[in-house]
Amino acid sequence: MNADGHAAGGWSIGLDIGGTKVLGVLLDDAAAVRATVRVPTRLGTEGVVASAAEVVRRLCADAGIGAADLSGVGAGVPGLVDPRTGEVSHALNLDIHERGVRLAPLLAARLQGVPVTVENDLNVAAVGAARVLGLRGDLAFLALGTGVAAGLLLGGELRRGHRGGAGEIGHLPYASTGPVCPCGQRGCLELYASGSAIDAAWPSRTGRPAAAEVFAAASEGDAVAIGIRDSFTDAVAAAVRLLVLTCDVEHVVLGGGVAEVGAPLLDAVRRQVRSQAEGSPFLRSLRIADRVQVVPGGVPVAPIGAALTARGAVPRRTSVEPVGS
Amino acid sequence: MNADGHAAGGWSIGLDIGGTKVLGVLLDDAAAVRATVRVPTRLGTEGVVASAAEVVRRLCADAGIGAADLSGVGAGVPGLVDPRTGEVSHALNLDIHERGVRLAPLLAARLQGVPVTVENDLNVAAVGAARVLGLRGDLAFLALGTGVAAGLLLGGELRRGHRGGAGEIGHLPYASTGPVCPCGQRGCLELYASGSAIDAAWPSRTGRPAAAEVFAAASEGDAVAIGIRDSFTDAVAAAVRLLVLTCDVEHVVLGGGVAEVGAPLLDAVRRQVRSQAEGSPFLRSLRIADRVQVVPGGVPVAPIGAALTARGAVPRRTSVEPVGS
DSSP states (O other): OOTTSOOTTSEEEEEEEOSSEEEEEEEOTTSOEEEEEEEEOOOHHHHHHHHHHHHHHHHHHHHTOOGGGEEEEEEEESSEEETTTTEEEOBGGGTBOSSOEEHHHHHHHHTTTOOEEEEEHHHHHHHHHHHHHTOOSOEEEEEESSSEEEEEEETTEEOOOSSSOTTOGGGSBSOTTSOBOTTSOBSBTHHHHSHHHHHHHSOOSSSSOHHHHHHHHHHTTOHHHHHHHHHHHHHHHHHHHHHHHHHOOSEEEEESGGGGGOHHHHHHHHHHHHHHHTTOHHHHHTTOGGGEEEOOTTOOHHHHHHHHHHTTOSOOOOOOOOOOO | OOTTSOOTTSEEEEEEEOSSEEEEEEEOTTSOEEEEEEEEOOOHHHHHHHHHHHHHHHHHHHHTOOGGGEEEEEEEESSEEETTTTEEEOBGGGTBOSSOEEHHHHHHHHTTTOOEEEEEHHHHHHHHHHHHHTOOSOEEEEEESSSEEEEEEETTEEOOOSSSOTTOGGGSBSOTTSOBOTTSOBSBTHHHHSHHHHHHHSOOSSSSOHHHHHHHHHHTTOHHHHHHHHHHHHHHHHHHHHHHHHHOOSEEEEESGGGGGOHHHHHHHHHHHHHHHTTOHHHHHTTOGGGEEEOOTTOOHHHHHHHHHHTTOSOOOOOOOOOOO
């Protein structure tokens, strides 16, 4: 027991460290969210560590606890992560271009030795989504944001892959005659199924996110919006089918910025999944549409998952090796 | 010890039950192949059980052992399998159209109670390929035969999936404007990356398998054969990329009938993988071509894997549920 009467291991903090903000949550003993804090991300290794430490300090201050009361801090970061060592490589959105930046030890040192775990951001989001939606089976968290990629929770374990390529479905071909992707290939799925694809097709008119505007206008019968929505959801449905026909996950949870659209997104994606399965008894037998869900609006699944990971809720077996250059 | 001086558990038999033949191997205590037998498959549940039992009897007779000396018999079958119960569903190539045919108990009863395990044929092939090639990391066995599908060995366990759809990559789209697949979709990968695709494009001239003729003629500069080979291997390379960008397996082993082509197939597929990665530093960093291997000619990886599965060499955790009709 510590000074607050909580078992050591009672409090934990999860961080989602993105290119623009760090979002943090404080979980209590029952894994309920007790506080959230958001700060702008300072870039580069030193900036990331300072921003993360600031979030931890503010969460602790809000709850009236000290860093020593924390059983652990978990952080999700975009990029290649070796969770055994807490090393991060090629986290370009964080302006970390080097390989093997020892983010976990650096942050732990800043936090007076609190145990810190670092994971890929989509992996922690998969863990958080499973928790928030109460899902026990195999799950893919399909992030529809600037890019498109998936976090995979298979057999109760995070699927990290041999070289950190697991779930990188955004760079599989979707339209072979499409434009060139920044990755160098042509017609990648990410060019069609991402929030960026909607942003490019529909400049926001009201200042609201383009995806929200498109789905609202489509529901009111705007032909242009309907075309954008259907083209987008057709690509998302292809991503869902891809995850099922390779990994056969029981659940595909739509997340990322576009998921804030909520039920209209879910309905439209399920409709496209069913449309793609029309005429194929094989696809229909897999009941793919029933597997799709969406992250509940405003629920910070990534930091919640990061905090759960820090609590040791997820087995750590992995076969990650650094990507060669 | 039994009468032959082998530890109970020393001998095991593996069967690969296909639509035309049952291929069986006898493994000794050191998991070395001591005998192989092949018989034509009699179809339907009773026929399959009788054919399998005949192979077991002949293997035992050849080695001078009795069924009671076997620690187990493992069988790989095409179709949906629940390895916990030994039930097989929708094994259409075996003329088993029902759901829940209890193949393992039926065969065990025919073999005086020898323990029998039944698995999907691609799963046992993945186990066998890992053993034969001495591969320890995550592995996909990519079968290039009548159809195209993969068996997945991830984290030391077979990936079976929620509804038996894991590895069914042959029914992902490859050419959206392509012909209609028997599955009901259009332009499935299987229509381009299978042995059937080569057979359809190149009627055999010598009675040898069409794939062998095509690769031989292509190496001699035959323009038609080069076109067929390159179209085929481009589709196979797409399948390999798909497996890496979803599951990030360390190894992709080419198997199935076309794999008998051997080194020329491997070379051509690696060349196409490298060609697809040209211009994409992202793809190049994943070193996909280095991950591709081919089953050594004439080595019966599926029955070997089935025998290893019967020996309990593979963890049996699974989340298979029968496919709804």
